Amino acid sequence: MNRSAxxxxxxxxxxxxxxxxxxxSTLWPRLQLWLTGREHSTIGFSVLRVLFGxxxxxxxxxxxxxxxxxxxxxxxxxxxxxxxxxxxxPLRMLFPKDNAVVFDxxxxxxxxxxxxxxxxxxxxxxxxxxLVFWVGLSTNSTLLGNxxxxxxxxxxxxxxxxxxxxxFSVDAWMRRRRGIRPSRLSGRMPTWVPPWLAIWAHNTALIxxxxxxxxxxxxxxxxxxxxxxxxxxxxxxxxxxxxQFHVLPALSQLAWQSAPVVALATWAALWVQMLxxxxxxxxxxxxxxVFVITGMHLSIAILLGLWPFSLAMIALDLLxxxxxxxxxxxxxxxxVRRGLLSPAT
Numbered sequence: 001m002n003r004s005a006x007x008x009x010x011x012x013x014x015x016x017x018x019x020x021x022x023x024x025s026t027l028w029p030r031l032q033l034w035l036t037g038r039e040h041s042t043i044g045f046s047v048l049r050v051l052f053g054x055x056x057x058x059x060x061x062x063x064x065x066x067x068x069x070x071x072x073x074x075x076x077x078x079x080x081x082x083x084x085x086x087x088x089x090p091l092r093m094l095f096p097k098d099n100a101v102v103f104d105x106x107x108x109x110x111x112x113x114x115x116x117x118x119x120x121x122x123x124x125x126x127x128x129x130x131l132v133f134w135v136g137l138s139t140n141s142t143l144l145g146n147x148x149x150x151x152x153x154x155x156x157x158x159x160x161x162x163x164x165x166x167x168f169s170v171d172a173w174m175r176r177r178r179g180i181r182p183s184r185l186s187g188r189m190p191t192w193v194p195p196w197l198a199i200w201a202h203n204t205a206l207i208x209x210x211x212x213x214x215x216x217x218x219x220x221x222x223x224x225x226x227x228x229x230x231x232x233x234x235x236x237x238x239x240x241x242x243x244q245f246h247v248l249p250a251l252s253q254l255a256w257q258s259a260p261v262v263a264l265a266t267w268a269a270l271w272v273q274m275l276x277x278x279x280x281x282x283x284x285x286x287x288x289x290v291f292v293i294t295g296m297h298l299s300i301a302i303l304l305g306l307w308p309f310s311l312a313m314i315a316l317d318l319l320x321x322x323x324x325x326x327x328x329x330x331x332x333x334x335x336v337r338r339g340l341l342s343p344a345t
Contacts, residue, residue, distance in 0.1 A: 035203050036196040039163055043326040044319040045206075046120070046167035048159065051315035052152060053118030055308040056134065059149075060111055071095060071140040072103045078141045094136035110137060120169020127164060131156040148309030151216065155209055155316065162205035206319060213316040214277050217293075221274035230270050233263030240303060247305040255303060269296050280320055287325070290317050 034040075068074050076097060094106050113130040116122065135153055165171035229235035239245070240256045256262050272279070272292050279289040294314050301310035 036200050039166070039199055039202045041206050041319045041321075041323065042163055042166040043323050044321055045159065045162050045164050045202075046169065047318050048155075048209075048315040049120060049123065049164040050118055050168060051311045052156070053114050055148065055152065055311040056114040057111075057118070058307050058311075060107075060114060067107055068100065068103070070144060071107075071137055073097050073100060075141050091132070091136045092139045094133060095140050097140065106133065106136070109133060120165040120171050123165035123169060123171055127156070128160050131160060146306055146309050148306070148312045151212070151312050151316075152308070154212060155312070158205045158208045158212070160205075161201040163202050209316055209319055213313070213319075216313075217273040217276045221270060224270050224273070230266060233266045236266045236269070237262045245304040245306075247303065252303050255299075265296075265299075268292060272296075286320055290320055293317055 063070055072095070079097075095103050097103070110130075110133040113126055113133060116126045117130055131153075134156065138149055138153060224230040224235070227235065229238060237256045237259075240252045240262075243249075246252050272289055276289055276293070280286040294317055297310040297313045297317075301307045
C-alpha cells in the first residue's frame with residue numbers, strides 16, 4: 001500500500017462522521033487500518049494470559065499428589081479412549097506412563113511454564129512451549145476435562161501470535177527499565193519482521209478468539225433451546241441441586257430458594273448467549289452483555305466449582321472490552337483513590 005495514500009485514508013476516516021466513513025470506498029481502507037494500524041485489546045490479552053495461567057495452576061496444583069493416578073502410570077484405563085481420539089503420538093511421549101522420572105520432569109516443567117505465563121516472563125517463548133506441554137498432558141486423560149480445557153487448547157494456539165505481555169507482566173517491567181518502547185509488539189518479533197505483519201498477526205488472533213467465544217455461545221444456546229428445563233426456567237434449579245457439584249452447599253441451597261430469581265437467571269443465561277453476537281455490535285449493549293455473562297461464569301465457578309472453565313470464558317469475554325475503556329476506568333479509579341487518600345483541607 002502506498003504510504004501517502006494510507007495516511008490520506010486515515011485522515012479522511014478520522015475527520016468524517018460515522019455515516020460518511022462507512023461507505024464502499026472507505027470500507028476496505030478502514031479494514032486495512034484496523035488490521036495493521038495498531039494492536040487492539042492489548043489489556044484484554046494480558047488479562048487473558050493471567051486468567052489462563054491461573055486456570056492451569058488450579059488444575060495442576062491441587063492434583064499434584066495424585067498426578068500419577070490422574071495422568072501417569074495409574075491412568076492406563078483411559079488409554080482406549082485417548083487412542084480413539086487420534087492424538088498425535090509425539091505429544092503423548094512428553095508425559096510417558098511407563099517412565100515415572102520423565103513424567104515427573106515434564107509435569108514440573110509444565111508447572112514452571114504456567115507460573116512464568118502468569119507473571120509474563122519471556123512470554124514470547126514460553127507461550128508456544130506451554131501450549132505443547134499442556135496439550136501433551138491433556139492427551140493422557142481425556143475424561144478429566146469439562147470443556148474449559150478444550151477451549152484453552154484452541155485459544156492457546158491462537159494467542160501464540162498475539163501480544164500477551166504488554167501489561168501486567170515482568171516483560172513489560174523489564175522493557176520500561178530498559179527504556180524500550182512497545183512499538184514493535186513488545187519485542188515479540190525479530191527486527192527483520194515488518195511491523196505491520198506483527199500487528200496483523202495480533203489482530204487476527206483477536207478475531208479468531210472472538211469467533212471462538214461466539215461459536216461457544218451460539219451452539220450452547222441452540223442446545224439449550226432443545227431442553228424444556230431452559231424454556232420453563234428451571235434449568236439452573238436442577239444444576240444447583242446436584243450434590244456432587246456443591247462447593248458451598250449452604251450458598252447453593254440459598255441460590256435456588258427463590259423461584260422467580262431462578263427463572264430470571266435461567267432465561268437471562270439463555271437469551272444473552274443466543275443474542276450475544278448481536279449485542280456486541282453496539283458499545284452499550286456489548287458491555288452490558290459482557291457484564292451479565294461474566295457474572296454468570298463467576299456464579300458457575302463459585303457455586304459449581306468449575307473454576308478453569310469459568311476463568312477461560314471470562315478471559316475471552318474481556319477481550320471485547322477496548323483498551324480505551326480499560327484506561328478510562330483505571331483513570332477514574334485512580335482519581336477516586338487519590339481523592340480518598342488526599343489530606344483534608
